[in-house]
Amino acid sequence: MNIKDVEDLAILSRLDLTTEEKEQLLQNTEGILNYVKVIEGVEVPDIEVEYEQKNVWREDVLRVGEPDFSHDLIVSQFPDSQDGFLKVKKIL
Amino acid sequence: MIDLKNLTIEKAHEAMRKGEYTSKDLTEAYLAVISEKDKELHAYLEIYSDVLTQAEKADDKFKDGTATLLTGIPFGIKDNILIEGQIASAASKILENHIASYDATVIKELKGAGAVFLGRTNMDEFAMGSSTEYSAFGPSKNPYDITRVPGGTSGGSTAAVAADMALVALGTETCGSVREPAAFCGVVGLKPTYGSVSRHGVVAMGNSLDQVSPVAKTVREVEIIFDALSKHDENDATSVIEQNRTPKKSNIGKKVGVPWHLFEEELNPEIMENFKSSVEKLKNDGYEIVDIKLPYSKYSLAVYYIIMPAEVSTNLSRFDGARYGLRIEGETVTDMFNKSRSSGFGQETRRRIILGTYILSHGYYDAYYNKAWKVRHAIIKEMNEAFKSIDFIMTPTAPFLPFKLGEKMDDPVAMYLCDLFNAPANLTGTPSIAVPSGFSKEGLPFSVQFTAPHFCEGNLFDIGKKFEIIR
Numbered sequence: 015m016n017i018k019d020v021e022d023l024a025i026l027s028r029l030d031l032t033t034e035e036k037e038q039l040l041q042n043t044e045g046i047l048n049y050v051k052v053i054e055g056v057e058v059p060d061i062e063v064e065y066e067q068k069n070v071w072r073e074d075v076l077r078v079g080e081p082d083f084s085h086d087l088i089v090s091q092f093p094d095s096q097d098g099f100l101k102v103k104k105i106l
Numbered sequence: 107m108i109d110l111k112n113l114t115i116e117k118a119h120e121a122m123r124k125g126e127y128t129s130k131d132l133t134e135a136y137l138a139v140i141s142e143k144d145k146e147l148h149a150y151l152e153i154y155s156d157v158l159t160q161a162e163k164a165d166d167k168f169k170d171g172t173a174t175l176l177t178g179i180p181f182g183i184k185d186n187i188l189i190e191g192q193i194a195s196a197a198s199k200i201l202e203n204h205i206a207s208y209d210a211t212v213i214k215e216l217k218g219a220g221a222v223f224l225g226r227t228n229m230d231e232f233a234m235g236s237s238t239e240y241s242a243f244g245p246s247k248n249p250y251d252i253t254r255v256p257g258g259t260s261g262g263s264t265a266a267v268a269a270d271m272a273l274v275a276l277g278t279e280t281c282g283s284v285r286e287p288a289a290f291c292g293v294v295g296l297k298p299t300y301g302s303v304s305r306h307g308v309v310a311m312g313n314s315l316d317q318v319s320p321v322a323k324t325v326r327e328v329e330i331i332f333d334a335l336s337k338h339d340e341n342d343a344t345s346v347i348e349q350n351r352t353p354k355k356s357n358i359g360k361k362v363g364v365p366w367h368l369f370e371e372e373l374n375p376e377i378m379e380n381f382k383s384s385v386e387k388l389k390n391d392g393y394e395i396v397d398i399k400l401p402y403s404k405y406s407l408a409v410y411y412i413i414m415p416a417e418v419s420t421n422l423s424r425f426d427g428a429r430y431g432l433r434i435e436g437e438t439v440t441d442m443f444n445k446s447r448s449s450g451f452g453q454e455t456r457r458r459i460i461l462g463t464y465i466l467s468h469g470y471y472d473a474y475y476n477k478a479w480k481v482r483h484a485i486i487k488e489m490n491e492a493f494k495s496i497d498f499i500m501t502p503t504a505p506f507l508p509f510k511l512g513e514k515m516d517d518p519v520a521m522y523l524c525d526l527f528n529a530p531a532n533l534t535g536t537p538s539i540a541v542p543s544g545f546s547k548e549g550l551p552f553s554v555q556f557t558a559p560h561f562c563e564g565n566l567f568d569i570g571k572k573f574e575i576i577r
Contacts, residue, residue, distance in 0.1 A: 020460065027419060027463045028426065028440070029456060030448040042457050042518055043464065049519050050408040054473065058480045061487060066350070070343060077340075083208035084190060091205060093433035100429055103439050 015044055108135045110270040115327045118273060119175050122168055129164040129178025133157055133222055136180045140224070140271045147247045149256075149265040151185055153225035154192060164220040175330050177220035182263050182272035185226040186233055186309035187318065189213050196309045197241040198231045200425050200432045200450025210307025211339045212276065212318050219334060224272055227262030231452045232422065233280055233311045235259050236524035237514065238287070240454045245511060248290060250550055254508040257287030257524070263321045264291035274331060275321040280312045281410050282528025284319035285540035285555060289503035292542045292551030294570070295321050296328045299560045300535030301346035303332075304339035312417040313344070315532045325541060325570035332563055354559035355493055362388060363398035363496035369527065374506055380552040381502045384543045387576045396496050402484045406529035409485065411522060412465055412478035419462025425450065457518065486534045493559045498569055501527045503540040503553035531557050539566045543577050
């Protein structure tokens with residue numbers, strides 16, 4: 015890994031990093047990868063994974079007691095809003 | 107004067123039922139200890155302003171005869187569990203003033219019973235850490251030695267219970283985050299079977315791992331809380347339906363498997379001595395101790411530190427400054443995302459996001475993420491196999507005694523190793539309980555950990571209670 019990798023990852027994860035932070039992260043990430051890459055050498059037979067779970071679906075209708083969240087609390091916490099709508103800088 | 111030190115849920119319930127004192131009296135007793143000790147211990151980030159009103163409502167239930175075991179019981183609630191109208195910040199600056207817009211299912215259950223929420227307990231930011239030192243609002247301290255950590259990430263919850271600042275508490279586990287601090291603070295912590303307790307309304311860290319976990323001084327109390335919270339929840343797609351909650355192994359006996367090979371070499375000698383003597387005591391009480399080998403399990407922590415950051419990088423992408431929490435404006439929307447996240451997330455959080463993004467990126471996905479899942483399945487299979495011939499797996503809960511504040515802050519991997527023995531249960535989804543087992547010569551708590559097959563919490567409570575008597 016090198017600094018450019020950290021910069022690319024920062025772009026993907028929407029993080030602004032200082033040069034110092036990038037250096038630190040490079041060091042830390044390499045250290046952690048050093049620890050976890052032990053699994054590369056682990057021999058795992060091709061296990062047939064048997065999932066006991068299955069996907070659970072429901073009808074797309076409001077159930078009793080829904081919505082269980084407070085619309086007012088959500089809207090009141092918009093960092094910026096106008097007429098009850100969430101406001102951000104222009105996207106297009 | 108209520109004897110908080112030796113109080114239990116059942117004792118408190120009896121006393122309140124008989125009218126010896128009210129929930130309001132009990133709550134005030136805890137508030138008094140909090141005002142005396144919490145400035146130093148910093149177990150709480152906030153004490154709720156409506157605590158006494160909650161207690162009064164509980165007292166009404168005693169008056170009209172509808173009180174149950176958890177009515178009027180003062181709880182500490184970890185800062186990543188949502189209570190409508192209260193701040194839930196997951197100990198992060200990005201959510202510092204975020205007010206929950208709904209109740210977590212576990213909160214709804216406890217509210218229904220009339221439990222009292224004292225306040226939100228401190229934690230490592232976004233539940234990442236092993237010491238509560240990664241909290242954006244300062245670390246909590248170990249009540250047994252304030253120069254040492256209480257463990258993490260549920261360190262606030264365990265410190266509160268240990269210091270009589272709550273009768274019981276809720277924490278969460280993704281990898282050892284209740285068992286390890288329970289060990290460090292000399293209290294009991296249970297990580298339930300994955301899918302047994304609802305995750306709805308709990309700030310997500312690792313969806314395939316997270317579980318709400320009760321904390322108390324005794325196994326019986328943890329059992330009471332688990333029984334109240336263990337039910338299917340339609341709002342949690344990973345919640346197991348009632349008909350699938352049969353114990354994976356019926357006829358659990360008294361065979362305890364100890365994977366000595368996993369910790370023989372590196373363990374702190376004092377912990378090893380205490381562990382060996384704990385094992386002896388069980389043996390003398392009629393438990394058969396079996397040496398077992400779990401070769402894949404030694405890769406548990408490495409597997410965890412690949413799968414978890416991947417899940418974290420996805421889960422934390424929702425925190426972008428747009429709809430709630432900290433927003434730092436930029437020239438563009440993307441700029442706003444970048445600035446808000448960079449200001450709002452602490453160092454460890456950023457570390458794990460970067461790591462997770464790397465693991466999931468093209469070219470590494472297969473080598474790391476896919477391989478980690480293959481090894482995870484091998485660990486699951488291995489544990490299921492082991493449980494065919496033994497009934498419990500027993501290990502020390504943590505490889506070290508509570509360490510000094512700051513001691514492991516420079517080396518992330520050193521910090522990660524705290525959860526070495528906890529990881530298998532999180533990866534496999536099996537229930538696991540940490541029970542105090544004595545004190546070191548410096549007065550620091552020892553702890554042992556029992557793991558059982560899926561949905562065998564009842565058996566964990568049995569062996570836990572037995573161990574509490576004979577330790």
